[in-house]
Amino acid sequence: MTNHIGVVEDDTNIQNIVSAYLKKEGFEITVMESAEQAWELWETQPPDMWILDIMLPGMDGYEFCKKIRQETDDVPIIIISAKDEEFDKILGLELGGDDYLTKPFSPRELVARVKRVFKRANVKDGETTDAGDKLKAGNLLIHQGERRIFWHGVEQDVTTKEFDLLYLLAANTNRAFSREELLVKVWGEDYFGSDRAVDDLVKRIRKKLTAVPLETVWGYGYRMRSDEVEQ
Incomplete structure (x- = not known):
C-alpha cells in the first residue's frame, strides 16, 4: 500500500x-x-x-x-x-x-x-516487526515490534520520538545519556538543532506519563531509573 x-x-x-x-x-x-x-x-x-x-x-x-x-x-x-x-x-x-x-x-x-x-x-510498506519483543522497566512496558507504550497497564499515545527516547532509556536503565548522545540516537546524526529539543521532548513525556522515573542528570542529560528490569 x-x-x-x-x-x-x-x-x-x-x-x-x-x-x-x-x-x-x-x-x-x-x-x-x-x-x-x-x-x-x-x-x-x-x-x-x-x-x-x-x-x-x-x-x-x-x-x-x-x-x-x-x-x-x-x-x-x-x-x-x-x-x-x-x-x-x-x-x-x-x-x-x-x-x-x-x-x-x-x-x-x-x-x-x-x-x-x-x-x-514503522509505517513503511512491507516492513515487518517482531510483536513479541517486549521490554519492561518498572511500571513501563514497551512493545518494540508494535511500537506501543503502556504505563501502569494503560496504553499511551506517544509520538515517534517519544517512543524512541523511552525505548532507548528503558533498554539502558540507570545509564546516563548526555543531551548530545540523545540528539544523535533519537534525531539522527544529520540533525543540527539545539539540544533543547531533548529537554522539550522529556517535558512532553513527563506530562503524559506522570511520575515516570525519567531523571535529569543536571548539567549532563537524562537516565531512566529502575530497580526491576525485564527483557
Whole structure:
C-alpha cells in the first residue's frame, strides 16, 4: 500500500518540487495551500504523514500542528519553514513536529527525512516487526515490534520520538545519556538543532506519563531509573 503524504505549502514552486521528488519515490501526494484545506483532508482522507509549512494564509502551521496532535500522536509531521531561529524550531518540535527542515532545502534531503521518519514510525510498506519483543522497566512496558507504550497497564499515545527516547532509556536503565548522545540516537546524526529539543521532548513525556522515573542528570542529560528490569 502506498503511503499518502499531505503537503501543506502555499508556494507553488515548492509545491511542484516537493511533489515531483516524492512521487518519483512512489508516494501518493495531496497538495494544499492552506491549513483549512488540510483540515478538510484530515477529516475525509487522513494522510500517513504531513509536510507542513509554518507561514500559511489563515491558520498558521503551528496551530495546525497543535490541532493534529490534539487528535492523534500517530501521524508524523515534518515542518518546512523559512523561520530558522532556534525558538521557531523548538516551538515546532514542542508542538509535536517529528522533524524541522529550514528553507531553502535540498529536495533529496527532504526525501531522505521522509523515509527515515516513516521507518521510525514503522509505517513503511512491507516492513515487518517482531510483536513479541517486549521490554519492561518498572511500571513501563514497551512493545518494540508494535511500537506501543503502556504505563501502569494503560496504553499511551506517544509520538515517534517519544517512543524512541523511552525505548532507548528503558533498554539502558540507570545509564546516563548526555543531551548530545540523545540528539544523535533519537534525531539522527544529520540533525543540527539545539539540544533543547531533548529537554522539550522529556517535558512532553513527563506530562503524559506522570511520575515516570525519567531523571535529569543536571548539567549532563537524562537516565531512566529502575530497580526491576525485564527483557
